[in-house]
Amino acid sequence: METLIEVKPAADLSANSATTRAKVINHYPEIDRRESLSAKSFFTNYVLKNRPVVVSGVLKNCLALSKWETAYLREISGDRTVTLKQGLKDEGVANLMTVTTRLNDYLDQVEIFETELQRNEVSAIDRPPYLHDLPLLSVLPNAANDLVGFPSDYFPEWYRSDWTKYAQFFFGPSHSLTPLHFDCLLTHNLFFQVKGRKRFILLQHDQLSSCYCYKWRWSEVDAENPDFIRHPLYRGAQIQECIVEPGDMLYMPSGMLHHVRSLDCSMSFNVDWHTRDSAIRGVLALKQGMPIKNVYYNAVIALGQSTGLSATKVLPWYLSYLNYVS
Numbered sequence: 001m002e003t004l005i006e007v008k009p010a011a012d013l014s015a016n017s018a019t020t021r022a023k024v025i026n027h028y029p030e031i032d033r034r035e036s037l038s039a040k041s042f043f044t045n046y047v048l049k050n051r052p053v054v055v056s057g058v059l060k061n062c063l064a065l066s067k068w069e070t071a072y073l074r075e076i077s078g079d080r081t082v083t084l085k086q087g088l089k090d091e092g093v094a095n096l097m098t099v100t101t102r103l104n105d106y107l108d109q110v111e112i113f114e115t116e117l118q119r120n121e122v123s124a125i126d127r128p129p130y131l132h133d134l135p136l137l138s139v140l141p142n143a144a145n146d147l148v149g150f151p152s153d154y155f156p157e158w159y160r161s162d163w164t165k166y167a168q169f170f171f172g173p174s175h176s177l178t179p180l181h182f183d184c185l186l187t188h189n190l191f192f193q194v195k196g197r198k199r200f201i202l203l204q205h206d207q208l209s210s211c212y213c214y215k216w217r218w219s220e221v222d223a224e225n226p227d228f229i230r231h232p233l234y235r236g237a238q239i240q241e242c243i244v245e246p247g248d249m250l251y252m253p254s255g256m257l258h259h260v261r262s263l264d265c266s267m268s269f270n271v272d273w274h275t276r277d278s279a280i281r282g283v284l285a286l287k288q289g290m291p292i293k294n295v296y297y298n299a300v301i302a303l304g305q306s307t308g309l310s311a312t313k314v315l316p317w318y319l320s321y322l323n324y325v326s
Contacts, residue, residue: 031202032046034055034056042154047251052202054250057248065194068140068267069195070111081101081103088130088179090224093218103139117174127173130176130178131171133168136168136169140169156273156275162315167270167271170267172266174196174265178259180203180218180259183217183252183256184216185282185321188252188273188278189251189252190251191244191270194268195264195268196263198261199243201223202239202256203258210236216294254274254281274298274301279302282302301314
């Protein structure tokens with residue numbers, strides 16, 4: 001079945017503008033969506049069962065949901081130099097490169113693109129690069145103050161007091177894309193949407209043999225428009241999807257493959273995290289070809305969780321991962 005999803009590109013995230021229409025093919029089963037979910041039920045029914053879920057409105061009591069606008073980014077970090085990813089495309093990351101710019105200059109680019117997109121003066125391919133996977137506190141150093149009321153009990157206890165230090169920030173224009181991949185440490189992933197909407201196409205890690213992966217974690221398959229002649233095994237893959245909206249949380253189990261498309265100008269953050277068991281599995285993944293650098297980061301977390309070393313003490317050994325481009 002094919003549906004039309006309304007997209008609202010805007011010069012500023014707080015602006016109300018006329019809509020344009022973008023075609024989104026919606027032919028995969030949707031994952032569970034819950035209006036409320038206790039931490040106990042989350043771990044029992046989803047983490048332990050390796051099931052993804054969207055929980056609606058978990059950020060509804062946080063100031064960030066109304067406060068984190070482009071004007072606020074300019075005020076707090078506009079003069080900061082940020083690293084952007086260019087070359088994230090449907091067909092993969094063979095041409096991925098990084099570029100640096102002032103955040104203010106990047107916000108100007110995004111606002112111009114959104115205005116021109118609304119006027120049909122540019123196409124999706126003309127979009128600016130993607131501010132993708134930067135440490136949250138490097139962009140919004142007071143993020144914790146804006147996230148009072150955040151459901152930190154969704155994290156294992158080991159992470160809770162310092163969870164913002166492990167959080168990564170995303171901001172980009174409509175049509176920003178991360179092609180099909182899994183997270184490089186085989187972590188669990190809690191993804192939080194602040195502005196705009198994103199569509200996720202999801203496959204469990206046991207579907208990896210159908211996904212034609214390279215460079216450890218990237219898939220050759222264009223998940224939105226698969227070529228079954230080039231990738232015949234993908235035809236039999238078990239695929240799910242969801243759309244996350246402002247305030248939503250998406251949980252992806254350890255190793256879940258995901259393709260992500262921004263339906264609007266979008267702002268998000270996520271936290272990759274391990275249980276003790278998944279950290280140990282991440283160390284053992286050396287036998288499956290995990291890069292040695294990734295094994296090191298998993299070993300650091302496994303050491304902390306197995307010996308009782310606090311996250312604060314472990315963080316200095318893990319810090320370089322938060323700026324790791326892969």
